[in-house]
Amino acid sequence: MNQILLTADRLWDGVGGPTMQRPVVRIADHMIERVDSSLLPPATCSGERVDFPGCTILPGLIDTHVHLVMSAQATNEAIIAQVTTETEAQLLARIEANAQAALRAGLTTIRDCGGTKNHVQQVRDRIRRGDIIGPDILACGGPITTTRGHCHWLGLIANTCDEVERTAQRMLAEDVDFLKVMATGGNMTASSDPMQAQYDASSLRCIADVGRRANKHAAAHVLSRVALPDVVAANYRTIEHCDWRVEEYRYEFDPELARKIVDQNQYVGLTMSGLARRAFLPDVKTFDIAPVKRLDLRFACERRMIDFGIRYTIHSDAGVRLCPIDQFALGLRAAELELKLTPGEILRAVTATAAEAIGLFDRGVLQAGKRADLIVVEGDPLRDLRCLEKVRAVMKAGVWCNR
Ligand SMILES: [Zn+2]
Structure with missing residues (x-):
């Protein structure tokens, strides 16, 4: 199984709640397996681990x-x-x-x-x-x-x-x-x-x-x-x-x-x-x-x-x-x-x-069970939308498209 563990300064899940601090996102194959907030990344992850300091993770x-x-x-x-x-x-x-x-x-x-x-x-x-x-x-x-x-x-x-x-x-x-x-x-x-x-x-x-x-x-x-x-x-x-x-x-x-x-x-x-x-x-x-x-x-x-x-x-x-x-x-x-x-x-x-x-219920939010479509941007776009112009990484269905 292809596993990826992502960490960043913040995460916004698409549903509109407050931004999560120090998120840990586990991706298995094409899907989001878990989203947790944790100051310490979990010790067990057999796959790739990627940290994005200073960045925010958002749905694609x-x-x-x-x-x-x-x-x-x-x-x-x-x-x-x-x-x-x-x-x-x-x-x-x-x-x-x-x-x-x-x-x-x-x-x-x-x-x-x-x-x-x-x-x-x-x-x-x-x-x-x-x-x-x-x-x-x-x-x-x-x-x-x-x-x-x-x-x-x-x-x-x-x-x-x-x-x-x-x-x-x-x-x-x-x-x-x-x-x-x-x-x-x-x-x-x-x-x-x-x-x-x-x-x-x-x-x-x-x-x-x-x-x-x-x-x-x-x-x-x-x-x-x-x-x-x-x-x-x-x-x-x-x-x-x-x-x-x-x-x-x-x-x-x-x-x-x-x-x-x-x-x-x-x-x-x-x-x-x-x-x-x-x-x-x-x-x-x-x-x-x-x-x-x-x-x-x-x-x-x-x-x-x-x-x-x-x-x-x-x-x-x-x-x-x-x-x-x-x-x-x-x-x-x-x-x-x-x-x-x-x-x-x-x-x-x-x-x-x-x-x-548009009837695509498998995406648009970062929650367990959804497809792993996400982007990583520099800074906090919930404070300043200009951060969306600084895309650091793009993932579609669990695969990096641009990083
Ligand atoms: Zn048109």
């Missing part, structure tokens, strides 16, 4: 919304040109490089919310087989969208109810882990309108039902409130962005709808992508575009969701403009500043809560 981070196929350039046009002109070999190489960069940044699990063809699944499978190193990936293939709809250039088009059903089934046949739909238009695609719903209630329900019958969850992109009642009624597992916007500069939070989201155990994904990091990216302030101008309204509405008790994850949407996948920590610092969350609340959203949201 989970980003529930990335786009591995995208290049995070400064404009939407440049990213769309990149995705639509690169060869298959280039796209696969980009997906692989992004996945590995994510792992080095402490992300042991990522959920890809839309790429080209089955390319993300191909890289996911190479990682699963052990051919290459990388984080665990959940893939949706492409996002289901309309002819001129949001991200139509990723190529997964379905307009009618019949087409939507066939497309969702085709994605399952292509071995996706979950289904994704663009319920409204999006900022990235000029021919789409974020204020308009792209599908009616029955099409949205159809996708979620096709997923449920195959035991797969579904995610819906929602950039305005028009589609929200239907996405809630169809009980999508995750609501990406979950924007309550009713007019360009007006948000309307609805406690009754929010109550349903809570009661149905749905999760919202709060997006701390490039533009939301305005405090750290001075250039963003000069962008004369609506999404930047309404950020204060958006953040206030997100704070209402949090105060209401809606379960939330924090994701990067990495790959979109100005949002490289290895800068996850910067998005978390933006969440601390803009949403007035504590580091503990933020870390929980990207570990334990994120794992629950």
